[in-house]
Amino acid sequence: MTSKTVLAAPARRREAALRLRSARLSYGERVLWDGLDLDIRPGEFLAVLGPNGSGKTSLMRVLLGQQQLSSGSAEVVGHPAGKANHRIGYIPQQRALDSQLVLRGRDLVGLGLDGHRWGLGLRGRAERRRRVDRVLAEVGATEYADQPVGLLSGGEQQRLRVAQALVGDPELLLCDEPLLSLDLANQRVVSELIDARRRSAGTAVLFVTHEINPVLPLVDRVLYLVDGRFQIGSPDEVMTSENLTRLYRTPVDVLRVRGQIVVVGAQNSAHHLPEGS
Numbered sequence: 001m002t003s004k005t006v007l008a009a010p011a012r013r014r015e016a017a018l019r020l021r022s023a024r025l026s027y028g029e030r031v032l033w034d035g036l037d038l039d040i041r042p043g044e045f046l047a048v049l050g051p052n053g054s055g056k057t058s059l060m061r062v063l064l065g066q067q068q069l070s071s072g073s074a075e076v077v078g079h080p081a082g083k084a085n086h087r088i089g090y091i092p093q094q095r096a097l098d099s100q101l102v103l104r105g106r107d108l109v110g111l112g113l114d115g116h117r118w119g120l121g122l123r124g125r126a127e128r129r130r131r132v133d134r135v136l137a138e139v140g141a142t143e144y145a146d147q148p149v150g151l152l153s154g155g156e157q158q159r160l161r162v163a164q165a166l167v168g169d170p171e172l173l174l175c176d177e178p179l180l181s182l183d184l185a186n187q188r189v190v191s192e193l194i195d196a197r198r199r200s201a202g203t204a205v206l207f208v209t210h211e212i213n214p215v216l217p218l219v220d221r222v223l224y225l226v227d228g229r230f231q232i233g234s235p236d237e238v239m240t241s242e243n244l245t246r247l248y249r250t251p252v253d254v255l256r257v258r259g260q261i262v263v264v265g266a267q268n269s270a271h272h273l274p275e276g277s
């Protein structure tokens, strides 16, 4: 038997980027989710799917400490939710910025460093600039970084939002439908930027989306929320006719067509139809 020298892997963080235990969120009588146990490990890509109103954005608000759980616990990198927001990067939904907005691209990105300790003094300013320049290059936005953001295209603006979320070197990236209203080429650019960072830096990604196909090759696990019920697992485990029929409580067919997942019938879920229909 030959003996091989096994080189020690570089020290990696073992701590979960996010940990939910028995988490419940309800508004009055309405339970969005209950008994939710979830760990996201460093570098993992979790897609959060579900119809309108199923509690996807509320989950992000819980992690940011903007919404209290009804019961259970939520931690971000070992701290109670809300106490580690400087370790979270947040990419909001794609919305066109006001065309009158004179803020430059690099200033928008710099806002992502607010609350970080190197914000003050001459050395702090140099460090901020170095970090902003580095992330602008990473997302390919250097060229237009000094232009007013209001004049940039939707795809260019979204690259800057990604840069803003990444500039503080977050351990958890929260993405709220970041591909919405982007064309296919820009959807690809933005998802590849996110993927590159999680591979190079072990950033965990929680990605809320209505449409899994643009990110399907990147997804490790899916959290599928429907009307108070949920399931967690790999896309192959969760995205089946049987599972979605159970979650939606109405017949749903999941088809695989040319590597894409097509869900038929979910839009007619009990949640959206009047009683008895």
Ligand SMILES: Nc1ncnc2c1ncn2[C@@H]1O[C@H](COP(=O)(O)OP(=O)(O)OP(=O)(O)O)[C@@H](O)[C@H]1O
Binding pocket: 027, 032, 050, 051, 052, 053, 054, 055, 056, 057, 058, 059
């Ligand atoms: N503070 C609140 N008080 C009462 N109800 C709320 C509150 N915040 C959200 N809701 C309700 O909870 C439900 C879930 O909202 P949430 O925004 O989390 O859903 P979502 O899955 O992100 O939906 P969408 O896909 O439409 O963005 C909605 O019906 C919403 O009206």
